Amino acid sequence: MNEIKKCSICGKNIDIIYKIPFCGLIGMKDYYEEKIGYCSNCSFLFNANPFSGDDLEKRYKYLSKYEFDEEKINFIEKQDYVIRSNIQKHFIEENCKEKINSVFEIGAASGYNLSLYKKEGKKVFGIEPSNYNKETSKKNYDIEIYADTFENYLKEKKVQDKFDLIFLSHILEHIVNPMEFIEKVKKFANKYIFIDVPTFDYKFSDENFGMFSDEHVNYFTFASLQNLMYKSGFHLINARIEFYLNCYVAAGTPAIMTLWKIDDENIKYEKKKIIDNTIDNVRRYIEDSENILNEIRKKIDEIKDDEKLAIWGAGNHTSRLLAMTNLKNKNIVRIYDSDVKKQGKEILNIKISNFKKEDIELGIVDKIIISSYSSEKAICNSIENIIPKNKIIKLYNL
Numbered sequence: 001m002n003e004i005k006k007c008s009i010c011g012k013n014i015d016i017i018y019k020i021p022f023c024g025l026i027g028m029k030d031y032y033e034e035k036i037g038y039c040s041n042c043s044f045l046f047n048a049n050p051f052s053g054d055d056l057e058k059r060y061k062y063l064s065k066y067e068f069d070e071e072k073i074n075f076i077e078k079q080d081y082v083i084r085s086n087i088q089k090h091f092i093e094e095n096c097k098e099k100i101n102s103v104f105e106i107g108a109a110s111g112y113n114l115s116l117y118k119k120e121g122k123k124v125f126g127i128e129p130s131n132y133n134k135e136t137s138k139k140n141y142d143i144e145i146y147a148d149t150f151e152n153y154l155k156e157k158k159v160q161d162k163f164d165l166i167f168l169s170h171i172l173e174h175i176v177n178p179m180e181f182i183e184k185v186k187k188f189a190n191k192y193i194f195i196d197v198p199t200f201d202y203k204f205s206d207e208n209f210g211m212f213s214d215e216h217v218n219y220f221t222f223a224s225l226q227n228l229m230y231k232s233g234f235h236l237i238n239a240r241i242e243f244y245l246n247c248y249v250a251a252g253t254p255a256i257m258t259l260w261k262i263d264d265e266n267i268k269y270e271k272k273k274i275i276d277n278t279i280d281n282v283r284r285y286i287e288d289s290e291n292i293l294n295e296i297r298k299k300i301d302e303i304k305d306d307e308k309l310a311i312w313g314a315g316n317h318t319s320r321l322l323a324m325t326n327l328k329n330k331n332i333v334r335i336y337d338s339d340v341k342k343q344g345k346e347i348l349n350i351k352i353s354n355f356k357k358e359d360i361e362l363g364i365v366d367k368i369i370i371s372s373y374s375s376e377k378a379i380c381n382s383i384e385n386i387i388p389k390n391k392i393i394k395l396y397n398l
């Protein structure tokens, strides 16, 4: 893991403004401290000691949010994805003045998004590391997907086709060195690039430090995104903050939807000036997260040390609690997660398993702590009628 010392947009030295520890990230190291780097010249905020590309690829290959369960007989598109794709398409239609005949999507997931454009007779092509998604996109939408990484596609592809629209939805926040990435992507660009990323421009007070998910390496604002794109030779057509209130994820919302066009060489394009300051927003977010975390620490300290505890949730949220609170010193006997891809893997030498009500009935587990912000309500709803309410510890009371 090499610490990044310089800004990938402007090359100047960066500052480390905060450190966030994680413990027990599945498929990664036992202990990991994320260093939040900031370039005051570009307002660019990012993870200055990210996992290597190989590490992240491995993690995505089995934890991909868009990987659908193969056991499912009937294929059902995730509603969040359907809603988001349609909102994005509407924004693109509103803002592309020139006709689009071809679309290239990096991170094409199940192919649903591309299918919306294919229906209109546009040429579409997608890249998506998951083999399963390649099969389903062919089967459900007759869409060809290159089932590997963009890097490998570049190596393999000798002649580069150009596309009228390059589609990057929730991709850029995952890319170490986004400047280099956009420059590579530009080779395929004929006219427009659409970019949708989580933004720090406007943030809910929600899951403490939820924005700093270990999967995200860049934390954009409108200011830093403009700096990146103008330097890469694109100018802004339009931008909009989208709250996606129907498909809520603490690490991914609100998001900023943006449309860019390749610069005409003889025109000088002006950036939009922003009064608000990225670093002030981030500092307020960190302060808010620390306050929420302090309340959680109190709740965890109230748990008796000999009480047999199950943690429900094997994600980032739990990794941060294990590293930032006394949770790991408690008597943890089970870790539950309903995600089949996590089951069987280990955290603190405990195998992740599906919840069993017998654990409570037989006294193997005294209490279950729900370690999730976005799923707290859903998890509680699913067990409140099965086990006594006083067996459940909620951290947020949503």
Ligand SMILES: [Zn+2]
Binding pocket: 007, 008, 009, 010, 011, 012, 039, 040, 041, 042, 043, 044
């Ligand atoms: Zn910079």
